[in-house]
Amino acid sequence: MSDKKEIYATLVEIREEPVALYKILKLGNLVSGGGEAKQIISEGYVSLNGEVETRKRKKVYAGDMVYFNEQYLQIALQGELAEYEIVDTPEENEAPLKKPRRAIQF
16 A cells, blocks of 8 residues: 555646745636735635745745645756656546646655
8 A cells, every 4th residue: 555645636847946936826727817826825714835825925946736726836946857757637526737747646
């Protein structure tokens, strides 16, 4: 029995780190703009690495996991995707996403 937890997440690539949390929500297409991102973060609807985060400009680094609205975002630096174990697992009844949704094991 494996002790790895499998989570389905959208991979968000960043050019440099750190990046402010509200910008990650915009990059992951979970919000329509920065104002909306800042509001939902300050109201406690966003988690960073399993902890509720209310700081809008909290620094996010490669390897971090962001959760909002029943969706996970896995952060990675461009060109360093080899560090992640990525398994394509499309779901039959799922609508197509703008970015590929993948299972990331950690």
